[in-house]
Amino acid sequence: MENMVAESFKYMILGMGIVFVFLYVMVLVLQLQARLIAKYFPEKPADSGKETAGIDKKKVAAAIAAIQHHKNLRK
Amino acid sequence: MKKNFVAAILLFFALFAGQAMACESQCASTTVEKSVAATHTEDHDKSMWQLLTSFYKTTGIYAFTNPKDGVVNGEGEEVSRFHQSWGRIIMIGITLILFYLAIAKGFEPLLLIPIGFGGLLANIPLANMTGDHGFLGVIYNAGIANEFFPLLIFMGVGAMTDFGPMLANPKTALLGGAAQFGIFGTLVGAAALSQFTPLFDFTLQDCAAISIIGGADGPTSIFIASKLAPDLLGAIAVAAYSYMALVPVIQPPIMKALTSKAERMIVMKQQRKVHRLEKLFLPLIVLGLSILLLPESTPLIGAFAFGNFAKESGVVDRLSDTMQNALINIVTILLGLGVGSKLAAEKFLVGDTLGILILGLVAFAVGTAAGVLMAKLMNRFSSEPINPLIGAAGVSAVPMAARVVNRVGMDEKPGNILLMHAMGPNVAGVIGSAVAAGVLISIFN
Structure with a gap:
């Protein structure tokens, strides 16, 4: 390993980025879903x-x- | 008359059977004796004293007090003299401390008791229970070396999790992402310490396996550790579960230090009612996203989604009941004993363990802090008020972290019930740490 810190820093950016993208897309899909369900299957x-x-x-x-x-x- | 006749017949058969059996055992014993005699001819002319001394050499007392060079453990690795004697005694002491913490203090007893007992068994000299054919070794190879048991646990956790609070206010799921900074921040810290200081000497893989403790998720930690750094598994699992048990001690000071009194007193709006279909589709949505973005995380998320789907489908209560009770209990026993096998002195009493315990604690604290800070930020920009305390629940540790948030909130303002609001980030944290685990696996594979 030449430079573990630089390497791990890249992993951090990648990791946090993917975690946030994942959860953010999930939030968007869930909000859309809530709206669709409220519209087509009202309680x-x-x-x-x-x-x-x-x-x-x-x-x-x-x-x-x-x-x-x-x-x-x-x- | 009749009775006598029957008795006579019975006696006859009994004699016959007895004779047959005697003959059989005699035949068997002669063959056994022959083979024994062939191999151990010298055993026959031992005096009583010699027999006693050779027996003494097979006792635990002798093994503890007379460590020898060249002794190998179940996996064929040499065990040093220290680890054979004092090391084992210290480890047995540590397992007794684990029992004390589990029984008297109530720290995660469901896991610390099996892990502690596994550790106790793993430190018995001569019995070699951690070997490939030993009791603990068989369990370890059957389900931990191949990452099977953590997945079953995840399935059960999925079947126990109610996503209602997260669905009611999806935005709070982002807090479960922020808390994963505990994992990646610690990864950088551990890499820096290994590279620039002589304190630790971890590889990047080791660093990743250690920092996953910050995800505050036992099965995920075990899953990653057995994939990336199997030698550190025991210490990582013990650290992860001990810190999860210590959530009520570790988190409140960090939460209080990072928030003002006014912020802690924020009352959140009551949650809306969640439609049944939303809950039903959620596991499919999460699984679909992980298929598209990060297939490496699908073993964990797939098992989790399956458990949750079985629960929310509402038509297979028998299966979901088995997953969240019988199955998870069985697997917890096996997982605990298997992890305990890594508490053998030669594996645990090494310099690395101390580093793991320290870095794990840092990871936990950083995760909590990142969650709280993110919640503060969201409170600034959100139209609805968000109590920053709920960010601390973004580390998984379901449902302990959410309960701690609730308690800290109540301390500040009695009647301000944050439990359900904190459950949202809490369950999102489970998904977040599974995604983080998937990222780490995809990097190192």
Whole structure:
């Protein structure tokens, strides 16, 4: 080895460069992916949650009404 | 009547069988005796005293107290007198210290106990367990010399890793890159010290294998060391795992020295919810990038991506469960014992080890500092506030480094929970150090 330091310095530039290029490209692809997925596969669970809640409320109301009706009949 | 008859028959058969067996053993013993007699005729006329002294020479007491020249270890290398006696005793002491640290202090017990015990077994005289046909040697050749076990561990780590926090804020992944400066900065430092000072005498390959400790990733360190500098493997693995265990001690002072109180108190925005598909595609994206940019890193990243893909696919829970529990546990046992075989006195008690321990610590500190500085820089230029502390989690050491960040943040401002924000750079650091390892392999192959 004539000059290990110069050699290792080159490795450092190359290594850090590739690590950053890799991660930077990854970040770009991930941001693009997040946008695409948000556009074409929008998340629905929040809406469906509201719907089920609505249905439940109606059912609860119906059940209460039925019980009340039953009690009224008994009187 | 019937009973008696059965008993008589049984007795008859028993006698018959016994006779047959006796004959067999007799026949066998005569042949064995013949061969023994042929080779060791002189053994027969030993007195009791001679027998005792020759037995004494096969005891550990004799081997420890009477080192001889020309003794070879399992790999056929000569072992010096010091390494046969005091060296082994010192190494056994060191393995006991490793046990103490693992049991009483809780330092990475899952690895330090198998490694320590492997080291204890490797220092037993005469048993030659590290040889090609020895217990530890077989394990070493089966999975460490060919870099197989570290890959299996990486697969399990992939199956355990949740990339959600990184996907929620991809920019923080760059911090996982900055921390890799610990690797390359130390590479230059080690090369300079070897060239300009008489302290160390490492080749460039050795320097690269040592500086990978800065990646704070056990399996990657073992993978690189077994490829580039197998002789230094024991010291590198012990240094890597000890420093990972010491993350809560090493990192906080560096983090505090490089940040102001105001910076440490920065509160980060709550993370967005991540779509399931994003998590599913992530391992494929990472693998695709490494195929295009750096195929040399695909053994590590491929194993990691496979583990993560199996987890996120959600349909092979059995496989991902095996990878993150049963398989990784089995491989940890074997990896630990195999690495321990390199703690034999003649390998570990050399000047190089001290250099490795010092350079490893430097690599770790430099990596932490680079991560924090990069996070400070990003905080300057980013629209959303970034707490510079999370940069320290860019060294892999999952999830310990992220927990340390969280604790330092809480100390400064109770209720400021940085854990999830720190997990992003933390898992990106795993990818970053695998990429750095790929670069080093591509340079030296």
